[in-house]
Amino acid sequence: MNIVVAMKQIPDLQQIRIRDRQPIFEDVPLTLGSIDKNALEAAVQIKEQQDAQVTVLSVGDENVEDTIKEAMAAGADQCYLVLDDELKNAESSVTAVILAAALQQMEDKPDLILFGEGSGDNYSGQVGSRVAAILDLPQVGFASSIVVEDGRATITRSLENSEEVVEVSLPAVVTVMADINEPRIPSVSQILKAGRKPKEVVEPDELDVSIEAGKIDTISNLAPETERKRIVVKSVDELIQALSSEALIGR
Amino acid sequence: MTAILIYSDQDGFALELATAARSLAPDQLKAVTVNNDAQAQVLTDAGVDVLKINNDGIVLADVAVVAAVLAQAAEKANADVILLTSNRRGKELSGRLAQLTGAGCLTDVSHITAEGGNIQGRRNALGGATVAMQAINTDKKVFALMPRSFEPASGSGGSMEDLVVNIPAASVKLVEIKEKSGDNVDIEAAEVLVTVGQGLADVSQLPAVEELAKKLGGEVACSKPVATDKKWLSEERIIGLSGKKCKPKLAVILGISGQVQFTVGIRDAKTIISVNTDENAFMNTMADYILVGDLHQAVEELNSKL
Numbered sequence: 001m002n003i004v005v006a007m008k009q010i011p012d013l014q015q016i017r018i019r020d021r022q023p024i025f026e027d028v029p030l031t032l033g034s035i036d037k038n039a040l041e042a043a044v045q046i047k048e049q050q051d052a053q054v055t056v057l058s059v060g061d062e063n064v065e066d067t068i069k070e071a072m073a074a075g076a077d078q079c080y081l082v083l084d085d086e087l088k089n090a091e092s093s094v095t096a097v098i099l100a101a102a103l104q105q106m107e108d109k110p111d112l113i114l115f116g117e118g119s120g121d122n123y124s125g126q127v128g129s130r131v132a133a134i135l136d137l138p139q140v141g142f143a144s145s146i147v148v149e150d151g152r153a154t155i156t157r158s159l160e161n162s163e164e165v166v167e168v169s170l171p172a173v174v175t176v177m178a179d180i181n182e183p184r185i186p187s188v189s190q191i192l193k194a195g196r197k198p199k200e201v202v203e204p205d206e207l208d209v210s211i212e213a214g215k216i217d218t219i220s221n222l223a224p225e226t227e228r229k230r231i232v233v234k235s236v237d238e239l240i241q242a243l244s245s246e247a248l249i250g251r
Numbered sequence: 252m253t254a255i256l257i258y259s260d261q262d263g264f265a266l267e268l269a270t271a272a273r274s275l276a277p278d279q280l281k282a283v284t285v286n287n288d289a290q291a292q293v294l295t296d297a298g299v300d301v302l303k304i305n306n307d308g309i310v311l312a313d314v315a316v317v318a319a320v321l322a323q324a325a326e327k328a329n330a331d332v333i334l335l336t337s338n339r340r341g342k343e344l345s346g347r348l349a350q351l352t353g354a355g356c357l358t359d360v361s362h363i364t365a366e367g368g369n370i371q372g373r374r375n376a377l378g379g380a381t382v383a384m385q386a387i388n389t390d391k392k393v394f395a396l397m398p399r400s401f402e403p404a405s406g407s408g409g410s411m412e413d414l415v416v417n418i419p420a421a422s423v424k425l426v427e428i429k430e431k432s433g434d435n436v437d438i439e440a441a442e443v444l445v446t447v448g449q450g451l452a453d454v455s456q457l458p459a460v461e462e463l464a465k466k467l468g469g470e471v472a473c474s475k476p477v478a479t480d481k482k483w484l485s486e487e488r489i490i491g492l493s494g495k496k497c498k499p500k501l502a503v504i505l506g507i508s509g510q511v512q513f514t515v516g517i518r519d520a521k522t523i524i525s526v527n528t529d530e531n532a533f534m535n536t537m538a539d540y541i542l543v544g545d546l547h548q549a550v551e552e553l554n555s556k557l
Contacts, residue, residue: 013378013512023381035493092346093355121377123492124358129346132315138422139314141343154426157312159339161435164312165427172422175343178493179479179486214388215355221376221383224518229539232530236552239524239542248501248522249467249557 001052001148001170003043004110005076006099006128007036009060009067010121021222030067035116037074039176041183043114044075046148053077053108059098061088065201072194073186080106081201084211091214092122096130101209102202103135110171112153117142117175125175132173139173140166144180254281256330257299258321258344260311261398262290264336269299269404271396272334275365283324283414285309285317291411298406302328308418311340312425318347320416325352327414332370337395345395355387358395361519370394379492379515399439399498434485436470443469443501446490446517449476450506450527450546454483459550460505466557467501474513490516505546509534 011028018024043054056076058064061083068079082102087095103110115128125141132139144163145156148170157164158177168174186194204211233239243249255275257268265282272280283302284291286309291301302324309316321344325333333348335341337359349356360372369386372394376383387394438444445464451457457471464471473484475491490497491513498519505526507513514537517523525538526546535541542549 011377013380014510016377016380018380023377091355093349096346096350123375123378124346124356125342126346126349126356126358129314129318129343130350133318133347133350137315139343139347140423141314142339157339158431161437162431163429164425165429166312167424167426168422216357217386217388219371219384219386221381223380224382226518226537228523228537230536230541231539232541232543236542236549236556239540239549240553240556242540243501243522243524246522 001050001111002055002108003046003052003112003114004055004057004103004106005036005040005043005071005114006057006131007040007068007071008033008119009058009064010119013120018223021225023221023223030063032067032070033116033120035118035120035176035178037183038178038180039114039116040071040074040076041181042146042176044184045181046146047075050148055080055106055108057099057102058082059087059090059095059102061085069194072197073191074184076197078198079200081199082204082207083201084204086211087204090211091216092124092126093130093215094212096127096134097212098204098207098209099127100131100134101207103131105207112148112170113137113173115173115175117177128173128175137171137173138168140168141175143174143176146174146176253279253332254328254330255279255332255334256325256328257282257334258285259336260340261336261338262293263403264338264398265290265294266297266403267398267401268334268336268396269294269297270401271363273404275332275363275370281328281330283321283328285311285320295409295411296407297404297409299404299409301409301411302414303411304414304416306416306418308421310421310423310425313421313423314343314347315422316419318344318351319419321348322351323416324414331390331392333393335393335395337397341395345393349393352391352393353389354391354393355389356393356395357385357387359397360394361397361400363394363396375515378512380511397496434487436485436487438470438472438488438490439495439497441470441497442499443467443503444472444490444497444499444517444520445469445503445505446472446474446507447477447505448474448507448513451477451483452547454481456547457483459547459554462554463503463550466554467503469499469501472497474507492516504534504538505550507534508532509537
């Protein structure tokens with residue numbers, strides 16, 4: 001079975017600083033989306049139970065070649081990268097078209113295509129659904145469990161107030177929740193071996209696909225202004241008094 | 252004239268979408284319902300014109316099928332703009348529907364306005380570190396709106412019309428629907444949240460926190476590590492980027508330093524109290540009332556005095 005995990009390169013969000021409400025990206029290291037790592041772990045766990053090959057697929061600028069090593073160390077067998085400077089920060093609809101083209105070009109036809117339910121940075125959650133639509137594949141989002149058997153997958157989809165157990169025939173697109181598993185930390189030897197795993201790097205031209213214009217315009221992107229009172233109270237009594245005067249307690 | 256089409260799997264959220272649609276254009280609103288006559292009635296009672304789809308071949312769990320029928324409804328309604336709810340069902344649907352209709356798509360939108368002939372949506376970006384104003388530059392647009400960001404619509408004089416659609420072959424088989432086991436708390440609906448972080452010394456201190464939440468008429472919530480690492484509370488109670496985004500009237504934040512991954516889930520609270528031993532905790536800059544001190548003592552004192 002061929003499992004493809006789509007992963008997105010993002011800036012390490014913990015290290016973004018804000019100056020004059022503007023995000024500063026200088027010297028911020030690149031990493032992979034946190035829920036994407038859960039998707040990879042889900043793939044690796046399936047591979048541990050049955051004959052499967054795990055391919056990581058990513059679209060972005062040339063830095064992805066380095067960033068993706070993390071995924072290779074964490075259990076992927078190989079990677080397929082579509083790289084172009086114009087694909088840096090590509091909008092969801094653009095990325096989806098490229099990913100779908102790559103999936104169609106792969107020599108080993110994908111059976112299960114996994115995504116995180118949202119990227120770490122934009123968390124828009126559309127790319128998996130868009131790819132499924134382009135390839136006309138069934139999809140199941142927000143998976144909290146995936147069991148693959150005889151060309152079918154039984155998936156638990158976690159909704160806000162209930163869980164659905166569904167069956168799909170493969171190939172299918174599945175997006176996973178962060179709580180589906182705990183991604184493993186690669187050992188030193190796995191990290192050392194990561195660089196030697198097979199890697200295919202292509203440009204969008206080679207996939208017979210052009211980079212479309214993004215469908216979203218960003219008018220502004222600023223840290224929110226916090227308009228809070230910031231009143232320091234000296235005691236619990238003072239706090240209770242303040243809350244009473246705002247009618248927040250004693251209703 | 253083009254219409255604004257709304258769809259939600261939840262009746263209450265559908266009414267919120269109606270309000271949002273009317274804020275963009277007062278009289279271009281149309282709703283579509285799928286196998287849900289009760290919702291069609293609720294919307295009609297609120298003055299909305301409803302296209303009713305009833306077909307046993309449609310299962311909501313099959314997003315591919317639902318997206319396909321909504322695309323047909325949009326065409327029938329001559330709608331360029333589609334508003335969905337940004338709950339899990341709606342979010343999953345939005346990308347597929349946008350792709351089918353050639354639309355640009357924004358999800359998790361907390362506010363929309365008509366500006367200069369286009370619609371601008373507000374949403375968190377960079378994991379919540381920033382808030383972006385964005386617009387869709389294609390004619391067809393799909394917006395998924397955050398639950399509880401708009402008041403439910405009211406009105407009168409709506410209408411109902413049956414809509415017959417072509418159903419593509421089912422792609423997903425629904426085996427079972429399970430109630431979520433364990434904790435069924437809905438912290439997003441709570442008016443008061445008493446929220447604990449890593450400053451909570453021990454799980455034995457939780458009952459006192461629960462008592463305080465009860466006295467304030469609210470629920471206990473937590474930052475992510477309290478649930479995922481320490482497992483003191485269920486993951487249903489996590490506030491933040493990977494948890495719930497809540498806007499209670501009152502949020503009491505106990506022993507939380509205030510990283511953006513947390514604050515994104517609570518910064519829309521009306522009033523925030525931060526109790527922290529560190530007077531320079533970032534959380535304090537986002538608080539209305541700050542009590543510098545030990546949270547355990549503060550909770551005990553509050554419990555005895557409230």
